[in-house]
Amino acid sequence: MRVVVVPQLRNSVLEWPQVDSIVFYCAERAETDQEFLSAASSVNRLRLGSFIRAVLRTDVSLLELAEPMWIREWPRQFFLGALAMTLRSLAGRPLLVGVYAIENLDGNQRFTVPAFDRMPRLNAAAARVIALAVDVSAFMVVRRIVFGTPQARANYAASLPRTFRRVDSIVIPPDTALCRCVGPVENAETSRGVRYVQFLGEGSPRKGLHTLLKAWADCDDLAADGWRLRLTGPGVEAWSCDSRSVDFEGKISRTEVYSRLAAADVVVLPSERQARWREQIGLPTLEALKHGRFLVMSTESGMSELLRHREDVIMVRPGDAATLAMALRDAARRSGALRSLDLGGVHDSGESREAVWRWLGRGGTESQARG
Numbered sequence: 504m505r506v507v508v509v510p511q512l513r514n515s516v517l518e519w520p521q522v523d524s525i526v527f528y529c530a531e532r533a534e535t536d537q538e539f540l541s542a543a544s545s546v547n548r549l550r551l552g553s554f555i556r557a558v559l560r561t562d563v564s565l566l567e568l569a570e571p572m573w574i575r576e577w578p579r580q581f582f583l584g585a586l587a588m589t590l591r592s593l594a595g596r597p598l599l600v601g602v603y604a605i606e607n608l609d610g611n612q613r614f615t616v617p618a619f620d621r622m623p624r625l626n627a628a629a630a631r632v633i634a635l636a637v638d639v640s641a642f643m644v645v646r647r648i649v650f651g652t653p654q655a656r657a658n659y660a661a662s663l664p665r666t667f668r669r670v671d672s673i674v675i676p677p678d679t680a681l682c683r684c685v686g687p688v689e690n691a692e693t694s695r696g697v698r699y700v701q702f703l704g705e706g707s708p709r710k711g712l713h714t715l716l717k718a719w720a721d722c723d724d725l726a727a728d729g730w731r732l733r734l735t736g737p738g739v740e741a742w743s744c745d746s747r748s749v750d751f752e753g754k755i756s757r758t759e760v761y762s763r764l765a766a767a768d769v770v771v772l773p774s775e776r777q778a779r780w781r782e783q784i785g786l787p788t789l790e791a792l793k794h795g796r797f798l799v800m801s802t803e804s805g806m807s808e809l810l811r812h813r814e815d816v817i818m819v820r821p822g823d824a825a826t827l828a829m830a831l832r833d834a835a836r837r838s839g840a841l842r843s844l845d846l847g848g849v850h851d852s853g854e855s856r857e858a859v860w861r862w863l864g865r866g867g868t869e870s871q872a873r874g
């Protein structure tokens with residue numbers, strides 16, 4: 504049995520396997536699917552009382568916290584970790600604390616303070632102090648880390664060296680194998696009608712929407728061939744452009760996300776770095792690959808090292824509209840022989856989650872039995 508604390512309730516959390524887990528979330532997100540949430544009985548809003556009851560259960564051997572480099576969340580996570588460890592040592596049954604880490608923005612940038620943005624030297628000093636505080640506190644509670652990407656591992660080694668040297672760690676990349684819902688190769692002669700370049704994600708500049716709209720304005724030839732750009736996600740409906748070949752669509756349900764993936768030939772995720780943010784993985788990246796879609800992504804994602812040699816992925820520099828336009832044309836041309844999706848099928852979920860939990864919690868029950 505494990506207790507998992509997540510800062511924000513992503514829909515992917517609701518798709519985790521629920522057996523043997525008690526999941527607490529600190530805040531919902533705009534994307535949170537309420538229908539999904541009410542069906543997930545082991546997923547609860549964080550309350551201190553229920554958290555304490557959960558970690559004191561005799562069958563709980565692992566506490567998974569959010570990663571230390573998520574700086575605004577870490578003080579709460581550290582408090583919960585230290586509290587749980589203290590209560591469990593008093594009860595004579597030590598608790599293992601583990602983390603799944605995907606942050607790939609360097610600590611020198613990640614730990615800067617918005618108020619000091621105009622004073623670079625002061626900000627660099629502030630970042631060093633914060634990094635030390637995070638490193639020492641993480642050193643005290645975290646014992647095991649599963650890194651989702653090799654980039655995250657290298658980042659922790661450089662940004663939180665004390666913690667990195669102390670913990671047991673491993674890299675377990677997210678699962679990008681084809682989902683079991685993906686059907687046989689479609690007859691090449693079948694007409695698909697309208698063809699879509701699909702963006703999935705929040706409607707914010709860090710997801711590269713400015714660049715994408717600028718690039719699409721250069722793709723008149725695609726629009727003339729019947730291609731449309733569809734932008735889907737919370738906040739996207741507030742955007743607009745002159746082109747009539749663009750659809751802006753706000754938040755949709757998970758089921759609808761799968762139908763957008765099924766209708767898309769190309770998925771595009773041109774994320775761009777901001778002052779204190781860099782794309783970690785980008786869930787739609789995984790969803791596109793798991794469903795056999797051609798993917799155009801920026802090199803900002805922590806997945807870029809792992810995916811750079813794939814034939815169904817084109818990697819572009821962030822913020823470069825001309826290159827992105829070329830990549831979209833290239834993708835449109837190469838996406839012809841895509842597999843079709845069986846929409847009635849069941850989707851895979853949580854496979855790498857299971858692997859993460861297996862590794863974080865390994866030996867937990869045996870050492871408990873010995874104790």
Ligand SMILES: [Zn+2]
Nearest residue numbers: 682684850851
């Ligand atoms: Zn699927």
